[in-house]
Amino acid sequence: MRSNQAYPGENKWIGWLYLLPGLLIYLGFTFYPILETVRTSFYEWNGFSAVRDWVGLQNYQVLFSDPQFASAFLHNLVFILFYCILPVFIGLLLASVLSRKALPGMTFFRTVLFLPQVISMVVVGVIWRWIFNPQFGPLNVLLNALGVSGLTRAWLGDFALALPAVGSIGTWVQYGFCMILFLAGMQHISEEYYEASSLDGANAFQQFVHITIPGLRAEIGVALVTTIIAALRVFDLVYVTTRGGPGNATLVVGFLIYRSAFQQNRIGYASAIATVLMLLILAISLLIRRFQTGNEEKSA
Amino acid sequence: MNSRKTKLVPRYALLVFFSLIVLLPISGLFLGAFKTDTQLIQGPFSLPQSWNLENFRQAWFTGRFNIFFKNSVIVSIAVVITSVFLSVLTGYAFGLLPMPGKKWLFPLVLLGYMVPFEAVIIPLYHFLDLLGLRDSYWALILPQIGLSVSFGTLWMTSFFENAPRDLVDAAAMDGCSRWQSLWRVLWPLAKPSITTLVVLIFMWTWNEFLLALVLIQDETLRTLPVGLAFFQGKYSANIPLLAAGALIVAVPTVIVYILFQRFFIRGMLGGAVKG
Numbered sequence: 001m002r003s004n005q006a007y008p009g010e011n012k013w014i015g016w017l018y019l020l021p022g023l024l025i026y027l028g029f030t031f032y033p034i035l036e037t038v039r040t041s042f043y044e045w046n047g048f049s050a051v052r053d054w055v056g057l058q059n060y061q062v063l064f065s066d067p068q069f070a071s072a073f074l075h076n077l078v079f080i081l082f083y084c085i086l087p088v089f090i091g092l093l094l095a096s097v098l099s100r101k102a103l104p105g106m107t108f109f110r111t112v113l114f115l116p117q118v119i120s121m122v123v124v125g126v127i128w129r130w131i132f133n134p135q136f137g138p139l140n141v142l143l144n145a146l147g148v149s150g151l152t153r154a155w156l157g158d159f160a161l162a163l164p165a166v167g168s169i170g171t172w173v174q175y176g177f178c179m180i181l182f183l184a185g186m187q188h189i190s191e192e193y194y195e196a197s198s199l200d201g202a203n204a205f206q207q208f209v210h211i212t213i214p215g216l217r218a219e220i221g222v223a224l225v226t227t228i229i230a231a232l233r234v235f236d237l238v239y240v241t242t243r244g245g246p247g248n249a250t251l252v253v254g255f256l257i258y259r260s261a262f263q264q265n266r267i268g269y270a271s272a273i274a275t276v277l278m279l280l281i282l283a284i285s286l287l288i289r290r291f292q293t294g295n296e297e298k299s300a
Numbered sequence: 301m302n303s304r305k306t307k308l309v310p311r312y313a314l315l316v317f318f319s320l321i322v323l324l325p326i327s328g329l330f331l332g333a334f335k336t337d338t339q340l341i342q343g344p345f346s347l348p349q350s351w352n353l354e355n356f357r358q359a360w361f362t363g364r365f366n367i368f369f370k371n372s373v374i375v376s377i378a379v380v381i382t383s384v385f386l387s388v389l390t391g392y393a394f395g396l397l398p399m400p401g402k403k404w405l406f407p408l409v410l411l412g413y414m415v416p417f418e419a420v421i422i423p424l425y426h427f428l429d430l431l432g433l434r435d436s437y438w439a440l441i442l443p444q445i446g447l448s449v450s451f452g453t454l455w456m457t458s459f460f461e462n463a464p465r466d467l468v469d470a471a472a473m474d475g476c477s478r479w480q481s482l483w484r485v486l487w488p489l490a491k492p493s494i495t496t497l498v499v500l501i502f503m504w505t506w507n508e509f510l511l512a513l514v515l516i517q518d519e520t521l522r523t524l525p526v527g528l529a530f531f532q533g534k535y536s537a538n539i540p541l542l543a544a545g546a547l548i549v550a551v552p553t554v555i556v557y558i559l560f561q562r563f564f565i566r567g568m569l570g571g572a573v574k575g
Contacts, residue, residue: 004396004397004398004399005398006398007472010398010478012398012400013398013399013400014397014398014399014478015393015394015397015398015399015402016393016399017393018389018390018392018393018397018478019389019390019393019394019399019405021386021389022383022386022387022389022390022449022452022453023390023405023409025386025442025445025446025449026409026412026446026449026450028442028446029424029442029443029445029446029447030412030420030443030446030447030450031408031411031412031446032423032427033419033420033421033422033423033424033427033443034411034412034415034419034420036423036427037419037420037422037423040422040423047426090318093314094314094315094318097310097311097314098311098314098315103308103311103312103315109315109319110561110565111558111561112319112322112323113318113319113322114557114561114564114565114568115322115323115326115554115557116322117568118503118553118554118556118557118564119326119507119550119553119554120506120507120509120524120525120528120549120550120553121507121509121525122507122509122525122526122528122529122532122546122549123329123525123528123546123549123550125529125532126329126528126532126542126543126545126546127325127326127328127329127546128325129532129536130328130329130332130539130542130543131325131328133539136340136341136539138328138344141344172321172322172325175318176318176322177568179318180565180569181569184569229416232416233416233417233418235417235418235509235510236509236510236525239509239513239529240529240532253418254416254418257418257421257422258418258421258510258514261421261422261425262425262514267422270422271422271423274418274419274421274422275419277416277418277419278415278416278418278419281414281415281416282411282414282415285414286414
């Protein structure tokens with residue numbers, strides 16, 4: 001950030017005047033709650049009694065030996081496969097097959113593929129609960145019509161299948177985003193690399209591995225990190241589709257925080273989970289910023 | 301020429317395939333909203349017998365989506381206007397104005413953009429309760445301004461840092477105050493960045509779920525996404541009715557997206573992806 005000089009006769013604190021209104025709301029309603037979450041994680045509190053008991057790191061000790069937290073976290077890791085690995089893979093596949101020159105009609109496809117990103121996750125949940133409905137959902141209807149009735153399931157009610165079923169909704173939301181990110185990145189890879197390598201006899205696959213992938217390094221980094229964060233903070237979708245069920249089969253960390261804080265009144269414990277989640281996401285967000293600054297340096 | 305054409309076929313085939321996977325569920329929802337229960341079972345993609353608005357009427361009046369819609373509009377407009385205005389000022393301060401301490405203050409403001417809502421919701425609940433603001437529009441508006449200003453500051457700072465400095469200096473030579481130079485000289489240049497900010501903050505606010513779920517208990521103050529979630533709990537088997545409700549929630553963001561898609565995509569590819 002450049003330091004800007006005051007003009008002659010100008011008060012050097014003038015910037016603060018412009019900063020203050022926004023800063024005050026931010027400090028009161030975002031920054032203070034962040035600190036308060038961390039502080040509360042060292043207390044035991046039911047949310048309404050006047051006393052909070054200082055318990056030090058006890059909430060964290062409980063947390064790291066709590067099988068529910070372990071399974072919730074494991075489910076978030078499974079979601080990384082569906083929110084991140086699969087969409088990045090599909091995105092790379094599509095980006096590599098599409099030419100670097102814009103195809104006619106690309107604007108239309110881009111509009112469509114990006115669409116799930118702008119729709120409320122509650123609406124997405126309503127759509128997919130219908131598709132997965134065991135009695136009249138289009139998925140089971142289709143399987144019956146194809147003559148493979150044996151494959152029909154109560155998708156969201158099945159202990160083994162509920163997690164991948166919800167996860168695949170995440171794939172549906174994310175792959176268009178990854179693909180468009182990669183296509184935009186490919187505009188910046190010079191055509192000369194491809195021409196030169198063709199002259200040297202490189203085939204399409206070699207070009208993909210040696211030119212496209214390294215050229216998209218920054219975009220792949222951004223895609224990995226944004227989708228991993230999306231997988232770690234899942235809440236809306238699980239709330240609408242399964243509420244963590246059946247049993248705890250789709251319990252995720254975000255939902256565990258909600259349940260501990262607002263249904264079981266374990267405020268201190270919920271704050272400890274929130275703090276862990278926040279630190280994890282912060283660490284990954286710092287990574288994304290490194291990727292982005294790396295990107296700027298490259299293009300400069 | 302011929303080989304070029306044959307190469308086009310698999311490309312379009314892939315594009316069409318992945319676009320259909322996106323479009324089919326959405327069009328199923330759209331068509332379903334106009335059907336009756338029995339019509340829906342005949343096939344998700346059959347056209348409805350008539351473009352009957354009965355489901356919308358029922359969701360709108362009986363399901364109280366008229367109230368949820370009003371609440372969503374009030375909250376979104378308040379959050380968008382206030383946070384965009386404040387972000388222009390904070391971004392201007394960080395990007396172009398003399399301001400001692402900006403180096404350590406910037407990461408502090410950025411923090412709010414990086415943390416998940418789960419990290420602030422628990423204290424917010426008790427803090428707003430203490431202020432007597434829980435179960436009011438303020439409970440949704442104030443925290444979302446705080447969170448949006450965080451991203452908005454990042455976004456507008458990068459605009460003002462790259463704004464043409466000689467133009468600003470020339471305006472100062474001509475006797476423009478900093479305030480005048482912001483609105484007369486920089487505002488016209490900032491319009492694309494501000495448009496992106498407006499559409500992104502609108503989308504995040506309109507779709508926000510966790511805050512509205514936790515901080516609002518009064519049904520008449522619910523926003524659309526939370527209203528829809530409770531509506532689903534009540535009518536979980538009535539898909540056409542749910543589809544109509546879901547469309548009422550989705551249509552405003554989809555319209556804004558289609559009108560401003562260049563700005564949307566630019567903003568979201570800029571790393572601005574939130575929950």
